[in-house]
Amino acid sequence: MHFSSISQAFEGNDDFVSRNLQRENTAISLHFLKSVVDDKKISEQLINPFFVLTPKEYEQFLQSFTDWSQLDEEKEALDKILNGAVVLNIGSRFFTVGIPKYEGQSVGEVTSENVTAGPQTSLNENLDISLNLIRNRYRSNTLTVSFKQIGEMKSSKITIVYDKKYVDESVLQQIQSKINDISLLTISSSNQLQQKLNDTKWSLFPTMMITERIDRVTKNLQEGKTIILLEGSPFAVIAPAVFYDFFASMDDIIQLSVISRLLSFLRYIALFITVFLPAFYIAVVTFNPEFLQTQIALTVAGSRATVPYPSWMEVAFLALLMEFLIEASVRLPKTIGPTATTVGGLILGQAASSAGLVADVMIIVVSAVAITNSVIPINAMTFAIRIVRYPMILLASFFGMLGLVLGIVLLLGYLCWHRSFGKPYFRWFYADRAHEAIKR
Amino acid sequence: MRTLLEKRYMYYVMFSMIMMGADVFTANLLASYSYKGAIAGMVAAAILAFILCYSLLKSLDKFPQKNLAEILRESRIPSFLRILFLMFFFLVWIALGWFLQGQSVIAYKFYFLPNFHHSTIWVAHAVVAAILSRLDSKSILFLCEIFFLFLLGIEVITIWMFSTYEFFSWQDILLALTYATTKPAFTTITLSSIVFAGLSTMATFNKVIAQEDKKIKAAVYIAAFGLFMLLSRQMLVIGASGMDAAAKYSMSGFSAADSIRVEVFITERVIYFFLISITTMLLVGNILLWHSAIAMIRSTFNISPRTEWVVMSLISLVPIILQKWFLEPSFQAAIRSFAWIHLASNFIFVVLLLYCAKRKVQTTNEF
Numbered sequence: 145m146h147f148s149s150i151s152q153a154f155e156g157n158d159d160f161v162s163r164n165l166q167r168e169n170t171a172i173s174l175h176f177l178k179s180v181v182d183d184k185k186i187s188e189q190l191i192n193p194f195f196v197l198t199p200k201e202y203e204q205f206l207q208s209f210t211d212w213s214q215l216d217e218e219k220e221a222l223d224k225i226l227n228g229a230v231v232l233n234i235g236s237r238f239f240t241v242g243i244p245k246y247e248g249q250s251v252g253e254v255t256s257e258n259v260t261a262g263p264q265t266s267l268n269e270n271l272d273i274s275l276n277l278i279r280n281r282y283r284s285n286t287l288t289v290s291f292k293q294i295g296e297m298k299s300s301k302i303t304i305v306y307d308k309k310y311v312d313e314s315v316l317q318q319i320q321s322k323i324n325d326i327s328l329l330t331i332s333s334s335n336q337l338q339q340k341l342n343d344t345k346w347s348l349f350p351t352m353m354i355t356e357r358i359d360r361v362t363k364n365l366q367e368g369k370t371i372i373l374l375e376g377s378p379f380a381v382i383a384p385a386v387f388y389d390f391f392a393s394m395d396d397i398i399q400l401s402v403i404s405r406l407l408s409f410l411r412y413i414a415l416f417i418t419v420f421l422p423a424f425y426i427a428v429v430t431f432n433p434e435f436l437q438t439q440i441a442l443t444v445a446g447s448r449a450t451v452p453y454p455s456w457m458e459v460a461f462l463a464l465l466m467e468f469l470i471e472a473s474v475r476l477p478k479t480i481g482p483t484a485t486t487v488g489g490l491i492l493g494q495a496a497s498s499a500g501l502v503a504d505v506m507i508i509v510v511s512a513v514a515i516t517n518s519v520i521p522i523n524a525m526t527f528a529i530r531i532v533r534y535p536m537i538l539l540a541s542f543f544g545m546l547g548l549v550l551g552i553v554l555l556l557g558y559l560c561w562h563r564s565f566g567k568p569y570f571r572w573f574y575a576d577r578a579h580e581a582i583k584r
Numbered sequence: 585m586r587t588l589l590e591k592r593y594m595y596y597v598m599f600s601m602i603m604m605g606a607d608v609f610t611a612n613l614l615a616s617y618s619y620k621g622a623i624a625g626m627v628a629a630a631i632l633a634f635i636l637c638y639s640l641l642k643s644l645d646k647f648p649q650k651n652l653a654e655i656l657r658e659s660r661i662p663s664f665l666r667i668l669f670l671m672f673f674f675l676v677w678i679a680l681g682w683f684l685q686g687q688s689v690i691a692y693k694f695y696f697l698p699n700f701h702h703s704t705i706w707v708a709h710a711v712v713a714a715i716l717s718r719l720d721s722k723s724i725l726f727l728c729e730i731f732f733l734f735l736l737g738i739e740v741i742t743i744w745m746f747s748t749y750e751f752f753s754w755q756d757i758l759l760a761l762t763y764a765t766t767k768p769a770f771t772t773i774t775l776s777s778i779v780f781a782g783l784s785t786m787a788t789f790n791k792v793i794a795q796e797d798k799k800i801k802a803a804v805y806i807a808a809f810g811l812f813m814l815l816s817r818q819m820l821v822i823g824a825s826g827m828d829a830a831a832k833y834s835m836s837g838f839s840a841a842d843s844i845r846v847e848v849f850i851t852e853r854v855i856y857f858f859l860i861s862i863t864t865m866l867l868v869g870n871i872l873l874w875h876s877a878i879a880m881i882r883s884t885f886n887i888s889p890r891t892e893w894v895v896m897s898l899i900s901l902v903p904i905i906l907q908k909w910f911l912e913p914s915f916q917a918a919i920r921s922f923a924w925i926h927l928a929s930n931f932i933f934v935v936l937l938l939y940c941a942k943r944k945v946q947t948t949n950e951f
Binding site for chain 2: 573
């Protein structure tokens, strides 16, 4: 076994450390992944004794470790390193001593992407901790980590993580080149980094995913995506990301296949409702009430009997009110936010309906839209969908059902045209993309 | 090297055009030829489509990843002839797009927006089609894939709903079949052939779609699917309206759909559901055709994006003038006349490609 082959296996990994120690006529070398071993223990338990003990005593001392072994095969060495061991090369022999580091105490819980039965630990603002968490869950010698200082002041440290076995080289090159071109003084958040990496300034839909979930990070590494971590931010940027990625919850891989498929299907129905329901309401109420079954049409007409203005105004009024409530719930202190907005929403809705300013059916429509909007698992997509709804309302107000059809075709055309780092953003068949990832 | 899209996209384009063509042209126009050999005309059109499709695929084999303009340039066709051919195809595609829009406008005017002026609906359609037709070919094909799969489901539902409708007349279908051996009027062949409009769009999409190796199989699939859609649409209209009514009605397809008074989900009548699907697909078909046209202009003249916008804006505004002839039945008569030009253009297109392919083989052999 030659150590050069181990070094080759970890080539390009900035967290891989090889250190030579020399004392009189004795030399040893230590090899480990900095992100998964305990630095302090290495110094105290491996390096200090080397300078104190004779070579024979040192070997005997190493054997006293519970997780000690002598290596015969190269693959064994790779596995040990990935699992938090230090490989020591003494003469022509190789030993390993396990000194793993498990970050756990200092790690927070996931707050923005909740799942019912999955891991709850989130990434950390400290890059070393985040890397340790990823390495401990994705133990592969093809996982590559590279550090970079970005910004004009070179004060923002980022880490690019990818699996070189699956990564799309063209995407990786694009990301690296864009990172090198960042001209800001400092980068303070992952969202800011994402904006700088974006292809187009006026892109409506997100082409990168921002996550705090470690399981999402490891899942995407397997799919050949590139992960970018920023020092000081507990979020990772995942690139490229296509439309379907934003509708995948981590629950999907935890739940039974049938259930996860059903839930996934529900999310797309929710998407359809949240984007098109207000526009559909305007189209049928203003232009084609005969489209609805007679009983429903009469109920809607009865409900609107006291409303003094056209349906588009009613929709715009309540939709904007809902936007204000959502914004308020984000800005208000956590202790009173949910209560204030829920009470505010209920009172306002009830009062507006009793005063005859909006139809009861409209309250149902707006509530359905708000609920279904929250079903989308990733926040960035939720924001995009909130915006898309308004052009639909506008088109339906002018052209009724025709406007809705034109809006659907325009929206799908835009999505099909959209690219994430050169990859098609919206294609019908998910299988194709999975196949592409595996092929890579 | 550019990555090519899978072969299935060729079928999406062909089948989408077949479905929408059958839904509007067959159902609305061919039904009136029930006594004049419509069925035999459809069979003849399918045989023609098989020959054209096979020849097209065979000749395109010699020009992988090239569009028509590039093929003509490579084959050293004199530039005035090249421009003449390309302008001819450009006009045919643009005009077919207008006819598709026209059918959509009729549906909207009759059923959704009776208070709107024809030209308003038409221009709204045309503007969206013009905007989206400027996208790259791959994006257009992704869009086509989505709507094709969506419409396929609708087609199945349509056939099921019509054939299980309580007043659906199987007797009339049997009667129509007795006219299957009647010698077809040439118009029935030209009108049936319009559903194979997807063939000529390969002039553009050949650049981004991988080539089909099994050419006979592909040609059989396309011709067979076309024949099935033509026959099924014809029979559904006849079954729903009756043989005589189908022959006399104007826009017999829409009238037949109108006669199916079935409540679906929250909709009072299923026709709304059908019409929205069909008009959406017509818009996508229109985008496919106009994209082919604009791509042809783009690679022939190297025009700037601004000029492209000007050209597309003018094309979008033409319906304001066209709507003068919009009153029935002149529009239907215009489609009948156009069907002849369209069939001729398909022939010219394939013959031209065969000539270029032969020339390429000769040139290769010389070296």
